[in-house]
Amino acid sequence: MTWVTWRQYRYQGALAAALFAALAVVLLFTGLHAAHVWHSALTGCAKNGTCASLAGSGLSLSSPAFLTLVVATSAVPLLPGLFWGAPMVAGELEAGTHQFAWTQSITRRRWLAVRAGWLLLAAAVLAGAVSAVVTWWSGPDNALNADAFQVNRFDITGIVPAGYAVFAMALGICAGALLRRTLPALAVTLAGFTGLRALTALWLRLHYMTPVTVYYKLTAIFTPAGSYLGISQGWVGPNGQPPVAGPGNYGFGGEPVPAVCEKFMSGLKPNPLPCLMAHGYRGYVTYQPASRFWAFQGIETGIFVVLAAILLAVTFWVLKRRDA
Amino acid sequence: MKSAIETSGLTKRYRRVTALDNCTISVPEGRISALVGPNGAGKTTLLRLLAGLASPTRGRATVLGGPPREEPAYLAEVGFLAQEIPLYRRLTAEDHIGIGAHLNPRWDGESVRERLAHLRIPLDRPAGTLSGGQRAQLALALTLAKRPRLLLLDEPLAALDPLARQTFLAALAEAAAGGDLTIVLSSHLIADIERTCDHLILLAESQVQLCGDTELLLAQHRILSGPRKDTTAIARAHFIVREDTTPRQTTLLVRLNGPVIDPAWAVDEPNLEEIVLGYMSAGQAGHGAGPAGARLSAVGGDR
Numbered sequence: 001m002t003w004v005t006w007r008q009y010r011y012q013g014a015l016a017a018a019l020f021a022a023l024a025v026v027l028l029f030t031g032l033h034a035a036h037v038w039h040s041a042l043t044g045c046a047k048n049g050t051c052a053s054l055a056g057s058g059l060s061l062s063s064p065a066f067l068t069l070v071v072a073t074s075a076v077p078l079l080p081g082l083f084w085g086a087p088m089v090a091g092e093l094e095a096g097t098h099q100f101a102w103t104q105s106i107t108r109r110r111w112l113a114v115r116a117g118w119l120l121l122a123a124a125v126l127a128g129a130v131s132a133v134v135t136w137w138s139g140p141d142n143a144l145n146a147d148a149f150q151v152n153r154f155d156i157t158g159i160v161p162a163g164y165a166v167f168a169m170a171l172g173i174c175a176g177a178l179l180r181r182t183l184p185a186l187a188v189t190l191a192g193f194t195g196l197r198a199l200t201a202l203w204l205r206l207h208y209m210t211p212v213t214v215y216y217k218l219t220a221i222f223t224p225a226g227s228y229l230g231i232s233q234g235w236v237g238p239n240g241q242p243p244v245a246g247p248g249n250y251g252f253g254g255e256p257v258p259a260v261c262e263k264f265m266s267g268l269k270p271n272p273l274p275c276l277m278a279h280g281y282r283g284y285v286t287y288q289p290a291s292r293f294w295a296f297q298g299i300e301t302g303i304f305v306v307l308a309a310i311l312l313a314v315t316f317w318v319l320k321r322r323d324a
Numbered sequence: 325m326k327s328a329i330e331t332s333g334l335t336k337r338y339r340r341v342t343a344l345d346n347c348t349i350s351v352p353e354g355r356i357s358a359l360v361g362p363n364g365a366g367k368t369t370l371l372r373l374l375a376g377l378a379s380p381t382r383g384r385a386t387v388l389g390g391p392p393r394e395e396p397a398y399l400a401e402v403g404f405l406a407q408e409i410p411l412y413r414r415l416t417a418e419d420h421i422g423i424g425a426h427l428n429p430r431w432d433g434e435s436v437r438e439r440l441a442h443l444r445i446p447l448d449r450p451a452g453t454l455s456g457g458q459r460a461q462l463a464l465a466l467t468l469a470k471r472p473r474l475l476l477l478d479e480p481l482a483a484l485d486p487l488a489r490q491t492f493l494a495a496l497a498e499a500a501a502g503g504d505l506t507i508v509l510s511s512h513l514i515a516d517i518e519r520t521c522d523h524l525i526l527l528a529e530s531q532v533q534l535c536g537d538t539e540l541l542l543a544q545h546r547i548l549s550g551p552r553k554d555t556t557a558i559a560r561a562h563f564i565v566r567e568d569t570t571p572r573q574t575t576l577l578v579r580l581n582g583p584v585i586d587p588a589w590a591v592d593e594p595n596l597e598e599i600v601l602g603y604m605s606a607g608q609a610g611h612g613a614g615p616a617g618a619r620l621s622a623v624g625g626d627r
């Protein structure tokens with residue numbers, strides 16, 4: 001069955017390898033360039049003692065086009081599921097070739113297990129390889145901008161892309177087996193994958209672990225170290241509630257200024273902070289610390305892999321119970 | 325004689341449609357059985373149930389000593405060729421031979437190469453580029469290479485030209501000559517396969533109308549013709565399958581329960597096609613299809 005799978009997918013496999021090689025070459029050159037820029041900037045700032053402000057210095061490590069290309073690799077884990085997964089069962093049913101395959105001396109279970117197994121592995125390897133290159137490419141950028149934990153960086157580096165790819169593949173296979181048509185299965189895979197990715201990236205991920213909240217004096221803004229994942233930030237009053245703007249509707253640093261401190265909002269250099277502090281106002285930041293990066297990578301990968309396992313179990317059940 | 329196929333009350337329903345209704349048949353080992361009937365009669369459904377590709381709603385089937393099931397041991401014994409002649413369009417004949425070799429315990433890939441060489445069908449071209457007839461020949465060769473004990477062929481002649489049909493049927497007869505192989509092949513035309521088959525299953529409107537050895541069926545049926553007259557006397561003694569009446573003459577297809585004594589009737593032996601058409605039109609006319617089906621499935625005599 002392994003041989004059979006190889007025979008049927010070798011051209012697709014070669015195509016994927018070629019596309020990966022092309023991407024890797026582009027990223028290798030731009031990545032080397034970025035690393036070079038980064039290191040000369042580090043050397044330069046060490047001489048001037050300006051390394052602390054390097055992040056805000058407008059230093060650009062690579063052109064926006066390549067940055068877009070790197071962000072676009074977030075689609076890579078979807079592609080094997082879309083183009084190999086969705087047609088895996090549905091394509092056979094549409095062409096009628098399942099009647100050939102499933103009347104050889106092999107059970108449908110084994111047919112599915114071997115074929116799905118290799119495709120899942122191929123998807124994970126492809127996404128993992130792209131992720132490895134992207135992770136290396138992102139090194140200087142993460143160091144400069146501390147964005148390893150941000151959406152569109154977290155999602156294309158580390159091990160999560162492999163988890164996404166496994167999920168997309170299982171979703172494609174399962175949708176194909178249920179719907180028995182490639183095109184609808186393709187649509188379901190696209191929608192399901194995009195939906196779940198958006199849901200996890202924008203909402204679920206913030207809550208994998210209880211976030212850390214730090215309160216700080218308004219005059220000494222606290223910024224968490226490294227590439228943290230910010231959840232919320234602002235002011236709270238003595239009652240623990242955020243401030244409510246007074247009748248003058250003033251704002252300071254994006255926060256409303258309550259009535260008691262409004263009188264400090266006039267003049268050339270308004271500064272309500274001492275007043276606010278005197279009235280018990282504090283700043284807070286709620287975030288997931290940078291140290292949790294790999295734990296979060298593991299949790300998110302786990303979620304997608306478990307969902308993939310459920311989808312595959314459904315596929316086995318469908319193939320066993322339904323008429324071919 | 326041992327039965328290769330034995331079904332009782334086999335029924336398959338899809339949502340609203342009953343594709344096969346209460347099908348009870350028996351095919352002895354070593355027969356070449358023609359599964360005939362109009363389009364939509366349930367031939368494909370029956371073959372798919374026997375191949376284990378579908379499971380029955382009711383009733384049961386015993387094929388080669390057990391129920392059709394999804395087990396390598398069972399699948400190895402049964403060769404199935406679907407009507408669509410499914411082949412992987414991008415793979416060559418040689419690829420298909422390789423697939424068969426990897427998925428079957430007894431695989432005779434050399435026989436496929438020989439057959440294709442004989443038919444001048446290239447081994448190294450994608451199946452999608454072969455002609456319909458070439459694909460059918462390749463698919464049949466692959467099905468035979470499994471060395472099954474039961475061969476289920478769904479409309480295998482549809483894609484073949486008349487000459488290829490002859491070659492194809494000759495190959496089937498040759499394969500069955502050993503006596504171990506049982507073949508069921510469906511067709512909606514009996515004329516094509518009449519000479520090759522020694523057993524007949526007639527389905528119409530999802531029900532079995534006839535099942536038995538062709539010799540027996542031929543011996544049991546007669547065409548009676550005579551001046552127009554009352555047929556009640558005949559109906560009392562025999563079963564009238566079909567009655568055609570013109571103002572001057574009456575023609576009957578009857579299943580005999582003994583000799584026809586009345587000298588007013590001219591008695592002729594029908595051929596298989598006439599019998600089949602008689603039952604098929606009787607079924608369509610709507611009289612007696614149900615009870616006739618139930619009664620006549622017992623015609624398959626030699627159990």
